[in-house]
Amino acid sequence: MGKQRVLSGIQPTGDLHLGNYLGAIRNWVEMQQDYEAFLFMADLHAITVPHDPSTLAASTYNVAATYLACGIDPAIACIFVQSHIPAHSELAWLLNCITPLNWLQDMVQFKEKAIKQGENVGAGLLNYPVLQAADILLYEPDKVPVGEDQKQHLELTRDIAARLNYQFGSDDHPVLKMPEPMIRAEGARVMSLTDGTKKMSKSDPSDLSRINLLDPPEEIQRKVKRCKTDSVRGLTFDDPDRPECTNLLTLYMILSNQTKAAVTAECTDMGWGQFKPLLADTVVAALQPIQEKYHAITSDAGYLESVLHQGKERAEAIANVTLAKVKAALGYSQPL
Ligand code: TYM
Numbered sequence: 001m002g003k004q005r006v007l008s009g010i011q012p013t014g015d016l017h018l019g020n021y022l023g024a025i026r027n028w029v030e031m032q033q034d035y036e037a038f039l040f041m042a043d044l045h046a047i048t049v050p051h052d053p054s055t056l057a058a059s060t061y062n063v064a065a066t067y068l069a070c071g072i073d074p075a076i077a078c079i080f081v082q083s084h085i086p087a088h089s090e091l092a093w094l095l096n097c098i099t100p101l102n103w104l105q106d107m108v109q110f111k112e113k114a115i116k117q118g119e120n121v122g123a124g125l126l127n128y129p130v131l132q133a134a135d136i137l138l139y140e141p142d143k144v145p146v147g148e149d150q151k152q153h154l155e156l157t158r159d160i161a162a163r164l165n166y167q168f169g170s171d172d173h174p175v176l177k178m179p180e181p182m183i184r185a186e187g188a189r190v191m192s193l194t195d196g197t198k199k200m201s202k203s204d205p206s207d208l209s210r211i212n213l214l215d216p217p218e219e220i221q222r223k224v225k226r227c228k229t230d231s232v233r234g235l236t237f238d239d240p241d242r243p244e245c246t247n248l249l250t251l252y253m254i255l256s257n258q259t260k261a262a263v264t265a266e267c268t269d270m271g272w273g274q275f276k277p278l279l280a281d282t283v284v285a286a287l288q289p290i291q292e293k294y295h296a297i298t299s300d301a302g303y304l305e306s307v308l309h310q311g312k313e314r315a316e317a318i319a320n321v322t323l324a325k326v327k328a329a330l331g332y333s334q335p336l
Contacts, residue, residue: 006031006182007141009036009082012059013046014202016066018283021189022254029071031145037077038139038315039067044082044089044131048124049203051095052155061304066213068307069294082135088318091134092127095160095327098167101129103159108152116203128169133157138319139175148188149199154181164303168329175329176322187254193227196243207319214291217284224280235267235275255286 010020028039041060060081067079082088104126112122112293112329136144136157144154161176169175192198192209200210208223253263267275
């Protein structure tokens with residue numbers, strides 16, 4: 001039997017941060033040897049909120065460079081740009097026509113983002129999860145490794161696949177393969193540095209709330225120094241009244257490659273004054289090799305272009321087969 005397949009993507013909006021790394025990219029790096037990995041930049045999703053055309057292409061390339069800098073190996077993983085493959089938009093349309101409107105109106109991320117945009121909510125924001133379902137279902141992955149915040153979108157993807165299979169397939173011949181979400185316990189929900197009850201996010205207006213993967217060492221030191229803590233002495237995991245403490249200890253644990261027991265033993269008697277410099281140095285050391293590799297990759301534009309060209313060829317061949325299968329099931333004729 002061949003390898004199982006995984007697929008995942010990131011929107012090229014804003015700088016990638018520790019949440020994107022620990023919730024998603026780091027897991028992809030660990031899986032790429034054992035699975036056939038399809039990883040993409042979700043640039044069609046990036047225009048569901050107001051965007052700047054002059055930076056879209058560069059941001060997309062920078063996310064690709066970040067994947068490589070974090071350790072994705074283009075010799076084994078397939079890296080591609082969503083908008084380079086028209087099948088994403090086309091399958092999204094077909095799926096839109098079988099998706100009940102109330103499923104989309106109930107999505108938490110839609111409600112949150114719609115509130116932020118006030119009067120100006122585009123239909124794309126509502127239909128966003130249908131495009132995400134198309135992204136996934138086109139590649140027939142076994143697993144979709146993402147952070148906790150994507151769970152609802154993956155459940156919707158499964159609901160849409162089940163509905164299409166029920167309406168247009170049969171039990172013996174489902175049209176679409178059912179994907180499984182893969183959400184790791186550690187790092188699946190990295191919280192904001194300024195509020196331990198909110199997730200770290202690219203769209204938070206305060207840059208102090210997140211550590212970006214490309215932040216220089218002095219910026220990381222400054223952000224950790226200023227991050228929110230509490231006045232309790234001693235540091236412990238899992239106290240519901242100390243969300244910041246759990247978040248910062250978890251970051252330290254993952255980035256220093258230690259177990260929870262080891263970090264608990266090391267930090268239990270520490271005060272913030274002792275812990276913060278330790279955390280800052282750990283983050284700086286973990287990000288330094290990523291940053292060096294990123295700068296090397298972005299200084300050679302031709303290299304990145306060739307990676308993305310190869311990725312497109314490989315991904316598109318698979319996407320087109322699934323699209324043709326869905327169109328046939330829906331009753332479309334083939335062009336002569
Ligand atoms: P995006 O770009 O918001 O996030 C990319 C990945 O990073 C994870 N993530 C986090 N993990 C832990 N803690 C956090 N604070 C944190 N913030 C973000 C996300 O869970 C995600 O795995 N809709 C998707 C992009 C997408 C996609 C897809 C993903 C489009 N099509 C198909 C998977 C499959 C999004 O906006 O992710």
